[in-house]
Amino acid sequence: MHISHRQHFFDHLAQTSDFPLALEIEKAEGVYMYGPDGKSYMDLISGIGVSNVGHRHPKVLEAIHAQLDKHMHLLVYGEYVQSAQVQLAKALADTLRLEAPNPSPFGLIDNVYFTNSGTEAVEGAMKLAKRFTRRREFISCYNAYHGATQGALSLAGAEFFKRNFRPLLPGVKHIQHGYLPDLEKITGQTAAVIIEVIGGESGVRVPEADYLVALRRKCTETGTLLILDEIQTGFGRTGSFWAFEQYGIYPDILLSAKGMGGGMPIGAFMASQQIMKVLKTNPILGHITTFGGHPVSCAASLAALRVTIDERLSEAAIAKGELFKNLLNHPEIKEIRGKGLMLAAEMESFEKLKATIDQCIELGVVTDWFLFCDNSMRIAPPLTITEAQIREACATIIKVLNS
Numbered sequence: 150m151h152i153s154h155r156q157h158f159f160d161h162l163a164q165t166s167d168f169p170l171a172l173e174i175e176k177a178e179g180v181y182m183y184g185p186d187g188k189s190y191m192d193l194i195s196g197i198g199v200s201n202v203g204h205r206h207p208k209v210l211e212a213i214h215a216q217l218d219k220h221m222h223l224l225v226y227g228e229y230v231q232s233a234q235v236q237l238a239k240a241l242a243d244t245l246r247l248e249a250p251n252p253s254p255f256g257l258i259d260n261v262y263f264t265n266s267g268t269e270a271v272e273g274a275m276k277l278a279k280r281f282t283r284r285r286e287f288i289s290c291y292n293a294y295h296g297a298t299q300g301a302l303s304l305a306g307a308e309f310f311k312r313n314f315r316p317l318l319p320g321v322k323h324i325q326h327g328y329l330p331d332l333e334k335i336t337g338q339t340a341a342v343i344i345e346v347i348g349g350e351s352g353v354r355v356p357e358a359d360y361l362v363a364l365r366r367k368c369t370e371t372g373t374l375l376i377l378d379e380i381q382t383g384f385g386r387t388g389s390f391w392a393f394e395q396y397g398i399y400p401d402i403l404l405s406a407k408g409m410g411g412g413m414p415i416g417a418f419m420a421s422q423q424i425m426k427v428l429k430t431n432p433i434l435g436h437i438t439t440f441g442g443h444p445v446s447c448a449a450s451l452a453a454l455r456v457t458i459d460e461r462l463s464e465a466a467i468a469k470g471e472l473f474k475n476l477l478n479h480p481e482i483k484e485i486r487g488k489g490l491m492l493a494a495e496m497e498s499f500e501k502l503k504a505t506i507d508q509c510i511e512l513g514v515v516t517d518w519f520l521f522c523d524n525s526m527r528i529a530p531p532l533t534i535t536e537a538q539i540r541e542a543c544a545t546i547i548k549v550l551n552s
């Protein structure tokens with residue numbers, strides 16, 4: 150007989166809100182998750198941008214098994230030559246051998262520092278930027294989310310999330326994503342601007358092409374590092390392997406996590422050797438981690454990277470995103486924003502959206518809203534979703550909207 154874990158979940162798992170979704174999931178495969186009773190749920194949010202290649206992609210599983218048969222953890226980050234790490238670092242560098250009309254003054258990104266999570270990638274990048282520029286000031290966007298540790302939290306625009314955790318890092322200024330006049334705030338004092346190519350938790354905000362070009366230029370002019378947080382947008386999500394490829398710019402530091410692991414935990418901050426080498430001296434061990442770049446996560450990540458490229462998932466995401474936009478044409482949906490399979494469907498109010506989401510989940514389609522945008526439905530399914538599955542998901546959403 151199946152024993153429900155529900156009570157233990159509430160009694161023993163630390164809670165971060167009084168209203169967790171509390172859906173019991175026992176198994177997941179492709180775009181579907183399954184409850185203990187066998188009920189299936191189509192995953193339209195990919196565990197918040199993680200399962201880009203779908204749940205339990207066979208190539209990812211194969212790579213994990215093969216790595217388990219070789220070794221797991223050996224030593225803290227960066228000491229031994231481990232093939233899983235090295236192959237992944239090389240493969241990531243290969244994705245970054247790109248010519249951009251608006252390049253980085255520091256050359257191509259060819260160095261990868263592996264972390265355990267997105268927020269740790271942000272922390273590492275902030276330390277790297279301070280150490281490299283010898284400046285202390287950071288600029289990030291209002292309504293951006295870069296993670297929950299204290300450095301990353303300092304970058305958040307929302308006072309609501311920061312107030313009771315102060316003191317945080319001083320010297321953080323904010324700009325409005327996509328708003329050209331705010332670029333004047335970037336000066337010779339600024340160590341780095343950290344920004345998402347497409348604002349995620351602000352509700353999928355796609356900037357005009359000239360905005361990112363102007364930002365790149367302003368950073369170069371003022372000697373400020375441009376850190377692109379592609380933790381949500383990377384690994385094929387928006388129609389190219391990295392979202393910045395669509396904007397003719399190139400970052401100084403690039404961040405990845407989430408979809409990078411194919412379902413395993415891993416993140417990275419990446420830069421050219423010229424920048425990254427400062428972590429070696431003064432002090433030695435400028436950033437260290439025990440588990441960063443865990444070999445099993447690296448093996449999974451390399452498989453996910455290859456699947457994304459070999460199965461042309463980012464290219465396919467463009468047409469799939471368009472199909473969602475066409476099928477979700479309904480008077481209750483005011484606007485659909487986004488690129489590829491990173492979409493937000495805006496409704497009139499949170500109340501209307503929440504009622505819609507609750508009924509969709511009831512009918513086996515999981516979606517949610519955004520941290521800083523509670524009137525828009527998150528649509529970010531695995532990139533492997535088929536046309537038939539998109540039609541099925543949209544039919545459910547439309548059915549709920551018509552009810």
Ligand SMILES: Cc1ncc(COP(=O)(O)O)c(C=O)c1O
Pocket residue numbers: 197266267268269271294295296297345349350378379380381406407
């Ligand atoms: C853009 C962005 N940056 C950073 C993070 C933090 O990543 P993690 O939750 O792995 O620490 C997130 C997580 O949602 C994110 O969306």
